[in-house]
Amino acid sequence: MSNSVYLAMPKQLQNLALTAYGRSLYRQRFVGSIPTEYSINLTPFRPIKEVDFQNQHCRFQQLIAHCRDFVPYYAKLLKNVSVDKLTINDLSELVPVLSKADIKRDPELFISTKPEHKGALRTANTSGSSGTPLAIKYTDEARRINYHFYEKALNLFNCSYRSKSTTFAGRILYKAPGRNPDRYDYYNNTQYLSSYFIGDDSVEHYVAALNRWAPEFIDTYPSALVELLKLAEQHQLKFTFSPKCVLTSSETLTSDARSLIEKTLNTTVIDQYGCTEMAINAVSTGREYFLDPMFSILEYEHQFDNSYELITTGLLNFGMPLLRYKIGDLVERSSNDLYCFDSLEGRADDVIITPEGKRVGRMDPAFKGVEGIDLAQIIQEEKDKITVLIVLTPNSHKFRSELLIDNIKERTSTSISVEVKFVEEIAKGSNGKFKSVLSKVGAQHTR
Numbered sequence: 001m002s003n004s005v006y007l008a009m010p011k012q013l014q015n016l017a018l019t020a021y022g023r024s025l026y027r028q029r030f031v032g033s034i035p036t037e038y039s040i041n042l043t044p045f046r047p048i049k050e051v052d053f054q055n056q057h058c059r060f061q062q063l064i065a066h067c068r069d070f071v072p073y074y075a076k077l078l079k080n081v082s083v084d085k086l087t088i089n090d091l092s093e094l095v096p097v098l099s100k101a102d103i104k105r106d107p108e109l110f111i112s113t114k115p116e117h118k119g120a121l122r123t124a125n126t127s128g129s130s131g132t133p134l135a136i137k138y139t140d141e142a143r144r145i146n147y148h149f150y151e152k153a154l155n156l157f158n159c160s161y162r163s164k165s166t167t168f169a170g171r172i173l174y175k176a177p178g179r180n181p182d183r184y185d186y187y188n189n190t191q192y193l194s195s196y197f198i199g200d201d202s203v204e205h206y207v208a209a210l211n212r213w214a215p216e217f218i219d220t221y222p223s224a225l226v227e228l229l230k231l232a233e234q235h236q237l238k239f240t241f242s243p244k245c246v247l248t249s250s251e252t253l254t255s256d257a258r259s260l261i262e263k264t265l266n267t268t269v270i271d272q273y274g275c276t277e278m279a280i281n282a283v284s285t286g287r288e289y290f291l292d293p294m295f296s297i298l299e300y301e302h303q304f305d306n307s308y309e310l311i312t313t314g315l316l317n318f319g320m321p322l323l324r325y326k327i328g329d330l331v332e333r334s335s336n337d338l339y340c341f342d343s344l345e346g347r348a349d350d351v352i353i354t355p356e357g358k359r360v361g362r363m364d365p366a367f368k369g370v371e372g373i374d375l376a377q378i379i380q381e382e383k384d385k386i387t388v389l390i391v392l393t394p395n396s397h398k399f400r401s402e403l404l405i406d407n408i409k410e411r412t413s414t415s416i417s418v419e420v421k422f423v424e425e426i427a428k429g430s431n432g433k434f435k436s437v438l439s440k441v442g443a444q445h446t447r
Helices: 003-008 011-030 050-070 072-077 088-094 100-105 140-155 203-213 222-234 255-265 401-411
Strands: 122-125 135-138 165-169 182-185 190-194 217-220 245-248 269-274 281-284 289-291 296-304 307-314 325-332 343-347 373-382 385-392 417-422 437-439
Touching: 011 140, 011 182, 050 072, 050 088, 088 296, 135 140, 140 245, 140 269, 140 281, 165 222, 182 203, 190 203, 203 222, 217 222, 222 245, 222 255, 245 255, 255 269, 296 325, 385 401, 401 417
Parallel strands: 165 190, 165 217, 217 245, 245 269, 373 437, 385 417
Antiparallel strands: 122 135, 182 190, 269 281, 281 289, 296 307, 307 325, 325 343, 373 385
């Protein structure tokens, strides 16, 4: 069904269309078998045992044999490799680090030629938030394993995929929400609210829709829910329910955002970090991010201070395997535990690059102590110029631009020019995501 046909439907028919689509998605994500090693004993935050690494090694050998025999890009690199004797530590000597640009250059080289995969692979598209969108081919088995991890995270809070839930969708669900911003997939018990239409004129109807539905869990971009919660507070609107958990993803979750969500809704936030490529999966309930060795093999490339760029070998998707894949994201880590890191810093190409060559991630501390800000976005226009877009709160008389500028300069460089611009709103990306830091400094400056 085309989007234009859907948008022309009345609300009741849109609900039926979403329900039919939801049923199809559920079957793709959950109906069918997954390997035994994935179907048992996989629970987020569990202690990793020796048997987990044994299972990881077996899966790794299966993947390497498959790449050698059926994936053109790797067939040349692994032509004479004896898989039985290969260890994970040997991989870096055989396979170079892979970038998004390498894949885009000739994506067909990475797609499995195994006969049973011909015509059976599905396609998912990355958002392109890094400027490099990709079309990823994947197997049904990979998608089922991926959602098995999602389900297990929800199970910790006595929820499941088909529990009563609300999803803040980064898509256009209607031409205009009016008094009815909610749409429903009744098969999966899911309420949909569009993240695009949240504002002063719609907040009352969003809050009312949530209160009527009273979801057991919420699945959302952090920025969408934070925007709604702040507007609700300004309009003195109350939430009459408390979800068992809120699952956030697709954006960097700041400590302030987590605190606001948990305090306002009296709940726990599960922040899930993953990607369309199914190359990594990490979850956090407020402290470290924990990863499962059965999802991917991890490497870290040091960038600056305690910041590292992630390199992963995904173990799920045999349809388009990506070995030693540089995702483009930075994490902060203080221990030697490969399957745990402290925090996400965001995209490697959206850190601030100072004139001295220093790379600065996690800019949110620069806003601590600065009052009167409802929303902000830091844009690095040039190596020596930063623009900060600011949406003020009703208490804007408390805002001190000189304090914010001093904080940014202290964290980056005194030689950077910082300009504050006041705006009514800050646009999200075409995918509905909000980025707190945008870099216009070319890739040639980032290494």
